[in-house]
Amino acid sequence: MKNYDAIIIGAGHNGLTNAAYLARADLNVLVVEKNDYIGGAAVTREIHDGWFYSSCSYVCSMMRQSIHRDLDLTRHGLILVPYLGTVNFGDNGETLSAYHAEGPYYNELRSHSPHDADAMFRLQADLNRYAQLIRKTLMRTPPDPTSLKPRDIKEMLFLAKEFGNLGEKEFYEYVRFFTMSAAEFLDDYFENDLIKATIAGAGIIGTALGVYSPGSAYILLHHVMGDVDGSIGAWGLARGGMGAISKAIAGALKEAGGEIRVNAGVQQILVKNGRAIGVVLENGEEINASIVVSNLDAKRTFTKVMDKKDLPEGIYEKAKNFKIRGSSGKVNIALSALPKFTGLPDNKYINRGGQGFCGSLETMERAYDCWKRGTWSDDPFIESVIPSAWDPTVAPPGKHWMSNFIQYCPSELADGPWTPEKRDQFGQTVVNKIERYSPGFKDLIVHMEVRTPYEIENEIGLTEGNIFQGELTIDQLLFNRPFPGYSQYRMPIKNMYMCGSSTHPGGGVSSCCGVNAAREILIDLKKPNTVPEDDCYDE
Amino acid sequence: MTTDRKFADERLKLSPFHDRQAALNLRDSWSVWNGYKFAEYYYDAEYEYFCVRNTCGTYDICPMQKYLIQGDNAEAMLNRMVTRDITKLQENRVTYVCWCTNEGRMIDDGTIFKLGPKKFMLTCGSPSLAWLKKASFGFDAVEIEDITDTLAALSFQGPTTFSVLKAMGLKGIEDLKPFQIGYFDFAESGLMISRTGFTGDLGYELWIQNKDALELWDKLYSIGEDYGIQPYGESATNMARLEAGFIMPYMEFNEALKTVHYQHDQTPFELNLGWLVDFNKPLFNGRKALLLDKKNGPKYTLTKLDIEGNKPAEGSYIYGDKKCSLEIGYVTSAMWSPAVKANIAMAMIETEHLQGEIWAEIYYEKELRQYDKVARCSIKEKPFWAPSRARMTPPENY
Numbered sequence: 015m016k017n018y019d020a021i022i023i024g025a026g027h028n029g030l031t032n033a034a035y036l037a038r039a040d041l042n043v044l045v046v047e048k049n050d051y052i053g054g055a056a057v058t059r060e061i062h063d064g065w066f067y068s069s070c071s072y073v074c075s076m077m078r079q080s081i082h083r084d085l086d087l088t089r090h091g092l093i094l095v096p097y098l099g100t101v102n103f104g105d106n107g108e109t110l111s112a113y114h115a116e117g118p119y120y121n122e123l124r125s126h127s128p129h130d131a132d133a134m135f136r137l138q139a140d141l142n143r144y145a146q147l148i149r150k151t152l153m154r155t156p157p158d159p160t161s162l163k164p165r166d167i168k169e170m171l172f173l174a175k176e177f178g179n180l181g182e183k184e185f186y187e188y189v190r191f192f193t194m195s196a197a198e199f200l201d202d203y204f205e206n207d208l209i210k211a212t213i214a215g216a217g218i219i220g221t222a223l224g225v226y227s228p229g230s231a232y233i234l235l236h237h238v239m240g241d242v243d244g245s246i247g248a249w250g251l252a253r254g255g256m257g258a259i260s261k262a263i264a265g266a267l268k269e270a271g272g273e274i275r276v277n278a279g280v281q282q283i284l285v286k287n288g289r290a291i292g293v294v295l296e297n298g299e300e301i302n303a304s305i306v307v308s309n310l311d312a313k314r315t316f317t318k319v320m321d322k323k324d325l326p327e328g329i330y331e332k333a334k335n336f337k338i339r340g341s342s343g344k345v346n347i348a349l350s351a352l353p354k355f356t357g358l359p360d361n362k363y364i365n366r367g368g369q370g371f372c373g374s375l376e377t378m379e380r381a382y383d384c385w386k387r388g389t390w391s392d393d394p395f396i397e398s399v400i401p402s403a404w405d406p407t408v409a410p411p412g413k414h415w416m417s418n419f420i421q422y423c424p425s426e427l428a429d430g431p432w433t434p435e436k437r438d439q440f441g442q443t444v445v446n447k448i449e450r451y452s453p454g455f456k457d458l459i460v461h462m463e464v465r466t467p468y469e470i471e472n473e474i475g476l477t478e479g480n481i482f483q484g485e486l487t488i489d490q491l492l493f494n495r496p497f498p499g500y501s502q503y504r505m506p507i508k509n510m511y512m513c514g515s516s517t518h519p520g521g522g523v524s525s526c527c528g529v530n531a532a533r534e535i536l537i538d539l540k541k542p543n544t545v546p547e548d549d550c551y552d553e
Numbered sequence: 554m555t556t557d558r559k560f561a562d563e564r565l566k567l568s569p570f571h572d573r574q575a576a577l578n579l580r581d582s583w584s585v586w587n588g589y590k591f592a593e594y595y596y597d598a599e600y601e602y603f604c605v606r607n608t609c610g611t612y613d614i615c616p617m618q619k620y621l622i623q624g625d626n627a628e629a630m631l632n633r634m635v636t637r638d639i640t641k642l643q644e645n646r647v648t649y650v651c652w653c654t655n656e657g658r659m660i661d662d663g664t665i666f667k668l669g670p671k672k673f674m675l676t677c678g679s680p681s682l683a684w685l686k687k688a689s690f691g692f693d694a695v696e697i698e699d700i701t702d703t704l705a706a707l708s709f710q711g712p713t714t715f716s717v718l719k720a721m722g723l724k725g726i727e728d729l730k731p732f733q734i735g736y737f738d739f740a741e742s743g744l745m746i747s748r749t750g751f752t753g754d755l756g757y758e759l760w761i762q763n764k765d766a767l768e769l770w771d772k773l774y775s776i777g778e779d780y781g782i783q784p785y786g787e788s789a790t791n792m793a794r795l796e797a798g799f800i801m802p803y804m805e806f807n808e809a810l811k812t813v814h815y816q817h818d819q820t821p822f823e824l825n826l827g828w829l830v831d832f833n834k835p836l837f838n839g840r841k842a843l844l845l846d847k848k849n850g851p852k853y854t855l856t857k858l859d860i861e862g863n864k865p866a867e868g869s870y871i872y873g874d875k876k877c878s879l880e881i882g883y884v885t886s887a888m889w890s891p892a893v894k895a896n897i898a899m900a901m902i903e904t905e906h907l908q909g910e911i912w913a914e915i916y917y918e919k920e921l922r923q924y925d926k927v928a929r930c931s932i933k934e935k936p937f938w939a940p941s942r943a944r945m946t947p948p949e950n951y
Contacts, residue, residue: 079863082894093892095607098600114597115580243599243891244863253607363596404781406608406713406951411720412779549863552926 018044020535021293021303023280023319024475024514026054029309030263030274031528032513032535034085036307037270038544039536044301045272046293048279048475051257052264054309055474055481056523058257058408062461065415066408067346068256069463070474071481072399072417073097073368075240075249076524077259078153084546090265092258094250096242097404099367101358102215103451104208105374109357111364112212127206137203137213138247143184144191145239145246146553147176148519152526153548155534156493156501156518192488195223196230197375211372215397218421220481220521222339224382225375229487236486236520244553249368251399254407259523283308283315283510285324290510293319305509305539307531311476311483312336312496312516315505326506332497336516337485340425340467340478341385345418345444348461352403352414353452366403371396371447381422388428390440395421396447413460420444425467425478432468440466482521483514492518503531504538511535565590568615569705569766573774577784584787587680587701589616592786599891601785602792605752606892606938608781609711611773612751612790614758618663618680619700622673626692631665631673634688634838636821638831642667645734647747651821651829652684657842658809658818660684661802662826664749666734674700678802684810688838705766709773710756710793713780715948718746718757720776727947729757739772740765751790753797753936755943780951795886796893798857798936800824805855805885805899822851823901853882853901857933858911860896864926865889866913869898873906875927877914881906884913890937897937898930907932 022033025047033043051057055070074094082092098114110126113119123131157169177185191199196217200210214225217234224230242248252258264274279296283306292302308315316325316333358365372378372395381391397419402409409415423440441464449455467479476483484490493501496516503511513531515521533545558564566589568574577595584593591613594601604610622631632639635650642648644667651662663677675685682699689695709717718726723737729748737744742762750756761769774782794801802808805824812818820843821830830843860866866887873879882902890897902911911930916923942949 079894088893093606095603096599096891098597114600243889243894404607406716406781411716411951552862552864552924 018042018301018303020044020305020307021046021301022307022309022513023283023293024048024054024309025052025260025264025274025276026309026514027056027260027263027523027525028514028528029054029307030260030267031081031085031525032307032309032532033272034263034267034270035529035532035544036535037267037272039541041539041541043267043272044303045267045274046278046280046295046301047274047276048296049473050276052274052276053257053260055476056256056260058255061346061463062348064410064413065348065461066255067415067463068252068401068417069346069465070344070470071256071523072401072419073249074252074256074259074523075242075247076522076526078525078529078548079241079243080153080546080549081525081529085263085266087259087262087266090262090269091254092262093253094242095253095404096245096248096250097367097399099364100370101355101364101367102208102212102370102372103355104211104372105377107357108208109355110208110212111358112367114363123209126209127204130204130206130209133203140187141235141238142246143180144188144235146550147180147188148235148239149550149553150176150548151492152519152524152550153529153545155503155530156495158493158499158502191235192232193228194231195226195228196234197225199231199234207374208372211375211378212370214375214378215370215372215395218378218382218395219397219419220342220421221485222341222385222422223487225378227382232488232491233486236522240522240524251401251404253405255401255405256523263525280319283320285321285507289508305511305535307511307513307535308505309512309514309528311338311480311514312512313338313477313484314475315512315516324507329497329506336496337487337490338477338480338483339485340471340480341422342479342481343390343420343423343440343444343467344465344470345420345441346463346465347416347418347445347459348409349414349416349458350460351412351458352400353416353448353455353458355452366400368400369396369398371398371451385422385424388424388426390423390443392443393447394423394443396444397421398448418444418448423466425471432466437464437466437469440464483516484520486520491520495520503534568613569763570613570615570707570770573767573770574613574784582786586616586787587618591616592784594786594788595784598786598788598792601783601789602891604781604783605711605754605785605789605793607712608783609709609713609717609777610783610785610789612708612710612785614706614708615701617701617706618677619704619706620675620682620685621696621698621700622675622685623671623696623698624694625671626695627671627673630689630692630695631675632834633692633836634685635665636830636837636839636843638834639665639667644669647732647734647749649829651826652688653821653839653843654809655839655842656809657820657839657846658812659806659821659824660809662800666747668734679808703763705761705763705769707759707769707773708750708756709759710750710752710754712755712942712949713951714756716951717773717777717780717782719950721772730946731944740768744769751797751799752793753799753938753943754793754940755945755948791886792888793938795888795897795899796890796936796938798899800855800899801886819853820846820851822846823853823855825855850904852904854904854907855885856900856902856907857937858884858898858900858913858930859933859937860887860898860913860915860930861928862915862926863889863896864915864917864928865896866898866915866928869913869915871900871902871930872912872914872927873909875910875912875929877912877927879906881911893937895937896928900930
């Protein structure tokens, strides 16, 4: 039987990326995937005839340009198209349109608050400055601050230098930023609630925090630090849906000689004498490999596919207590026509981008309260995009599909487990809210796919349906991700690594975790590095 | 077109599509091409570029020069003028050509449409009537007519263009091959379509009499609505053509007839257009000089570069070493390619130095401060963007 140099568990985008770089170093690699399709949460699926949903993740800005370029993902079919013009809807019928050009956007902000229109320039400069720093850490392995190894010291010095470049005042600001709430952070800039709510949305997406919870300011930064072609904060759509990203990476992997097996869920990681030696599949088949790389989240890796007796003390407990709370839902809707929203001018550049149903900071916080009590709000925060208005490949001509991301949706309900009926009620809540802003919306619905944390966990394998593979709070970031002492992609068992979003720099379709892990593995194997440098250092 | 506005005498000419285009030019961003008012961009250059790569867009080529060349000697006259052998060109086909001075310096490039056995259309970027007249001396029975102002034209480019034309009910459009010309029943005067373009992607050029121009526009835009149609201007065109590896006057080459300084113009070999020069033809303008250029090797060679990092090498000098002590050329066009995700450029590099290292000294600005870096370049033989969908017949239907 074939003995692989490396087995990667999970064909999500990070697993595929990791495998591609190992294969490029001439390793014999195999990616095993439990589903009959690849991509994990970066996937496109024809759930309804002629409609191709990006079932989970739906927009992209964190995918590192340097990886895209190095793996030649365009040749493998990937095109990222920036989308423009998001409208946010306030509780009182107000709308806030994010016009693409600075002039019209400034005028729009002024119509809400002249004060805030001016303040927006300061916010954007500040966010850019913070983003530039954090971006430089994305494709680097976090240094262990307690280590005296030359490489850790060198990396600590790099961070110190970058921090030093911020200036004294900014150093304080940056530390505050990591611990503040999104709402408090925005209070320093703005007076208008809709403007604050609009920006605060990025502070709660995917996370079990409210706009007033400490730590949500960092989540906001995490969502604006990406870029499309150097335009920081911009978002793009993958032509053909998010699955096009995974497909392209898989193409690069196969070109480098790597293999992928679907319908091959892992039952257990095999450990012998404290070393990982392979995996057992759910069908009982054993596959041996010199190293095993888990692209599953930290909790699933150590509590589901590993045996506690194989783990050094403390790891199982750390994994069990790893913060990976389910807080989001996703409703994908096939539409017979483009929906029309009340109160918007007849402007196609604005009407077909994204929609943010944020309401107000108060509404968003009330939705969080519901989550805490184990239910969902009647008035949730919804972030929507209509990819078919941009991408001609995802719906029949003239028809559309709308991606709706809902914050919040609990993974465990107070009144007992999720049932198909409760799932549909949740979906109905979302449709009802959109109908309020778009009368007649319900009549356009051709098909609907409702995904609560229950479906996301069971289909994709993300514990509790947490989209980041673990909360992005300071206690679980940088050298603390996933656990203190294990931030360098090597796990407590020899020859075992992690490459998913549970590792630094966390969630998002960025490929960073995958490449960082590949670089560490190649160092251990004394192989030449195949991972490119990031291209953000001269920003 | 006339206008009763003040200073009408000094204003630019308006294309037959102007009314529709002006309504969509939200940024009032206008430029000028051959005396016509002409959009730099309408909404956002990058957005329009992405329409060409992702959906479809229209580019007003009314200001492009169009000449009808007819008569018994039309073919002979053109064959004498251009470097390519157009006796091989079949009816209802289009070919890309260039023409030179007797010294072998390039005057312009363009396309020749063979509309009938004795009927050709020549299109090019700059007015060329004077040269055409000169080139026709000695050829009897050649009529040259400038039809620029009467034949409206739209370049229609991008992956969904075929679907739009098909949905418009143009019968047989699915059979039209690259560089082929077809005629379709449309409006009163009919529609000529060539499967040509300047973007390297699937695309067509639509030719129609001025009076029916708006009817064509309205039809395209009503059907195209569901296929992401958008007008695009000069900026997006320039991005797309650079990815496709096409040259632009006053970027890659200086038209020979307008060049003051000896050798500030180029030969086709320098522009990497040697494949357009057919020495099997016994006589054509510049043949002797070009033979010599080919034999000696051109001083410069236009080269496609992939440059490390993401700072476009606009206006950069090219060096043969990282220390920048050996200057070997200059960048003619450069950009970050959003589709390919690469830092691309075309550069004129001294042919003798093509084999060695190539470095670009790149200047860039951040918040009023100037920075520079030296970036390694690698030569690309193929165009940066050449998707297979551009060549498929029938094309993909959306």
